[in-house]
Amino acid sequence: xxxxxxxxxxxxxxxxxxxxxxxxxxxxxxxxxxxxxxxxxxxxxxxxxxxxxxxxxxxxxxxxxxxxxxxxxxxxxxxxxxxxxxxxxxxxxxxxxxxxxxxxxxxxxxxxxxxxxxxxxxxxxxxxxxxxxxxxxxxxxxxxxxxxxxxxxxxxxxxxxxxxxxxxxxxxxxxxxxxxxxxxxxxxxxxxxxxxxxxxxxxxxxxxxxxxxxxxxxxxxxxxxxxxxxxxxxxxxxxxxxxxxxxxxxxxxxxxxxxxxxxxxxxxxxxxxxxxxxxxxxxxxxxxxxxxxxxxxxxxxxxxxxxxxxxxxxxxxxxxxxxxxxxxxxxxxxxxxxxxxxxxxxxxxxxxxxxxxxxxxxxxxxxxxxxxxxxxxxxxxxxxxxxxxxxxxxxxxxxxxxxxxxxxxxxxxxxxxxxxxxxxxxxxxxxxxxxxxxxxxxxxxxxxxxxxxxxxxxxxxxxxxxxxxxxxxxxxxxxxxxxxxxxxxxxxxxxxxxxxxxxxxxxxxxxxxxxxxxxxxxxxxxxxxxxxxxxxxxxxxxxxxxxxxxxxxxxxxxxxxxxxxxxxxxxxxxxxxxxxxxxxxxxxxxxxxx
Ligand code: G6P
Numbered sequence: 001x002x003x004x005x006x007x008x009x010x011x012x013x014x015x016x017x018x019x020x021x022x023x024x025x026x027x028x029x030x031x032x033x034x035x036x037x038x039x040x041x042x043x044x045x046x047x048x049x050x051x052x053x054x055x056x057x058x059x060x061x062x063x064x065x066x067x068x069x070x071x072x073x074x075x076x077x078x079x080x081x082x083x084x085x086x087x088x089x090x091x092x093x094x095x096x097x098x099x100x101x102x103x104x105x106x107x108x109x110x111x112x113x114x115x116x117x118x119x120x121x122x123x124x125x126x127x128x129x130x131x132x133x134x135x136x137x138x139x140x141x142x143x144x145x146x147x148x149x150x151x152x153x154x155x156x157x158x159x160x161x162x163x164x165x166x167x168x169x170x171x172x173x174x175x176x177x178x179x180x181x182x183x184x185x186x187x188x189x190x191x192x193x194x195x196x197x198x199x200x201x202x203x204x205x206x207x208x209x210x211x212x213x214x215x216x217x218x219x220x221x222x223x224x225x226x227x228x229x230x231x232x233x234x235x236x237x238x239x240x241x242x243x244x245x246x247x248x249x250x251x252x253x254x255x256x257x258x259x260x261x262x263x264x265x266x267x268x269x270x271x272x273x274x275x276x277x278x279x280x281x282x283x284x285x286x287x288x289x290x291x292x293x294x295x296x297x298x299x300x301x302x303x304x305x306x307x308x309x310x311x312x313x314x315x316x317x318x319x320x321x322x323x324x325x326x327x328x329x330x331x332x333x334x335x336x337x338x339x340x341x342x343x344x345x346x347x348x349x350x351x352x353x354x355x356x357x358x359x360x361x362x363x364x365x366x367x368x369x370x371x372x373x374x375x376x377x378x379x380x381x382x383x384x385x386x387x388x389x390x391x392x393x394x395x396x397x398x399x400x401x402x403x404x405x406x407x408x409x410x411x412x413x414x415x416x417x418x419x420x421x422x423x424x425x426x427x428x429x430x431x432x433x434x435x436x437x438x439x440x441x442x443x444x445x446x447x448x449x450x451x452x453x454x455x456x457x458x459x460x461x462x463x464x465x466x467x468x469x470x471x472x473x474x475x476x477x478x479x480x481x482x483x484x485x486x487x488x489x490x491x492x493x494x495x496x497x498x499x500x501x502x503x504x505x506x507x508x509x510x511x512x513x514x515x516x517x518x519x520x521x522x523x524x525x526x527x528x529x530x531x532x533x534x535x536x537x538x539x540x541x542x543x544x545x546x547x548x549x550x551x552x553x554x555x556x557x558x559x560x561x562x563x564x565x566x567x568x569x570x571x572x573x574x575x576x577x578x579x580x581x582x583x584x585x586x587x588x589x590x591x592x593x594x
Contacts, residue, residue: 001588002087002099003027003073004179006160006170006190008217010066013038014058017071020189021051023196026244026385028588029073030081034058035088035095037162038067044095046086068170070160070190072097075588078105079122089126091133094163098125099192100156100177101593108152128159136165143214146171150212156342156593158192158207169216174207177592178340178368181205182229183220190215193340193590194366195383197229204229206366243581245386245478249567252394252433258380259395260402260430264423267416269405273375278410281331281357283310287319287347288335289591291389291473295396296335297466298559299404306422307404308413316343317594320350331407332356335400337384337392338590339367346594348372361399363392377403386582387589388477390567393470394433394560401426401556425554432552432560439547440568446533446545447572453502453531456483457495458566460508461518467559468508471566478574478584488521499528506569508562509536513555535562 003024007016017034032054033046043061047053051073063069072087078101079085088095102108105124108131113119117130131152135145142165150159156176163171170190172179182189182201191197197204205223220226241247263270284303286296296313303311314324316334320343326332332351336344339362348369351358360373363381370376379395405422408414450456456475460468469485476483486495488507499505507522509515522542526532533545537558540546547569549561574581 001027001029001075001590001592002192003029004097004099004158004160004190004192005071005196006172007069007188008168008170008215009187011187013063013067013069014061017069018051018055020191020196021071021073024073024191024193025051026387026582027073027590028387028583029075031076031083031086032071032073033086033088034069034071035090035162036061036063036067036069037095037164037167038063038065040164040167042090042093042095042162042164044088044090046083046088048081048083048086066168068162068168070095070097070162070170077101077593078124085121085123087125089121089123089129091129093165094129094133094161096125096129096132096159096161098128099158099592100175102127102153102157103155104153124155128153128161132161132163136163142166143171146173146214147212160190166214169214171214172207173212175209176342179207181207181215181220181223186217188215188217188220194229201229203227206371242575243386243571245388245390245571245581248384248386248391249564249571250435251382252391252564253430255381255391255395256398256430256433259398260426261380263402264426267420267423268409269402269419269423271377271403271406273377273406277375278407280329281407282329283327283331284312284333285326285330286311286313286333286335287316287344287351289316289341289343291393291470292335292337292341292344292396294466294470294473295393295400296333297469298397298463299400301463301466302401303404306414306418307408309404309407316341316347319347326351326354326356328355330356332358333361334358334369334373335361335396336367336369337363337381337389337396339364339369340590340592341369342592342594345369345372361396361403363395387584387587388474388570388581394563398426398429425556428552429557429560432550432557433564435564435568436550439549439565442547443565443568443572446547447569447576449545450504450533450569450573451576453504454482455498455503456481457491457503457505457525457530458483458485458508459488459491459505459518459521460485461488461514461521463555463559464508464510464513464518464562467563467566468506470563471506471508471570474567474570475573477587478570478579478581479577480579480585481573488518491521492524496525496528499525499530501529501531503530505530505532506566507532507534507542509534509540510555510558510562511537512553512558535565
């Protein structure tokens, strides 16, 4: 989703902006722009489409010496993805970038228009710049003008503003959308996430909601909560893979080793939680969006069957406004790869307000969700660049599985033998996520037959139902084909009406969980001529096509092995269709608006 960068210093500001925006590219965007203020000249460039268009547009532009700059990648909310609607938005002497949504923009716009102000764009953001310039005329100084402007806004925002009235400064404000400021010797950087800052700064401050201020080269140390920041720029190479998504699918074997490191012992599990963590917890409520929701739903089956803990799972956007009843003995778990998803963050705030014990399962340390939750556990999947989540999903399921065992171990809900068996199953699940080249080749071949039907059903039962949902979501996200995940037993209650030879049905048939039941459901579809592709350990006669996974002794290994098949199937179909797998249309990696 929208990304922000800002810079104060002596480097070539255009290059700093473009390279910062490149680091945010994977999050998804549809237009981009930069403003550079140097030697009293304010220059703005914006384009639609990819960053290469912006690079071409400003290729002859240079700004030497000291100056300030702001940059933005936009994911359209108010107004189409046009050049005029792209950020920065500028007035006569100032320029602004903004993430979030200004809810009262129409009211402000109507007032300013009645005073003769001309608006160029359809965005909510443009009101900020005109309001600021109006305030500059009436306020005694520029900071007061900026504060008055921000105080007139209702909504969520991370804002950076530069102005010729204060040419060595960047004005900033944060409420609800993430914003960081970092420093190295003689340089200040801003960004909406840490990715563009890694390797460039040695100190960082994660701004808090309500922070409004102005920064120049000397004022970083006036901030509170400055933390050291280290780290090399993460390798953003594809290492010979065609897409980041492909690399991330292959990485899962290594990632899961990191996820379980120090958490799995011989006879028990251990987590970075205080000893009294489970005290007073009798049930679990999980809240998340997208792939993280599918991981949460998988955890419900694990928590209830294996760990004997009652669990409910809710989509965060549905939870927020439903006036949910929150029992005090619930552990409230939010799951988020990015740690910035607006709906999940707001659901978490609601749970905190209701004094629930809250726990974040997250991939990004210091993200808004990690900072908001009372407790957090990191999935350790590393930066995920493909918009379609893969390694984040497997690491979430793995960590949740361990968490379930941890809670039931602490509460004596399951026996030592049961714990040992699960630990053994966790260890062999690490083998199940190794990509088998035979299976990948098979899916490459198979993919050419699965391009032109009228839709896909992915079916599974029990924990293979959320996996079916995830398989359908992967395919939808990157191939743009219509795909739905269903519990196998539900087909006959409506969806089966769609069955004919042009309907592709991917059936997850684990040997170790409800095999005969899902076989029956698959047979019912086959009898109505649907084209059936089964994923299983052994051949059976229901299938038109079959993807054989390796032999495993329990259903969770089958779960992870089938997950790999579904991820690769989506990848290969999308590649055949010629789609941009890593940056699919309309999607954003981190959704910071509700
Ligand atoms: C977006 C992404 C999905 C992701 C969802 C939740 O929609 O495109 O891949 O699953 O947000 O994101 P989170 O970062 O909270 O897991």
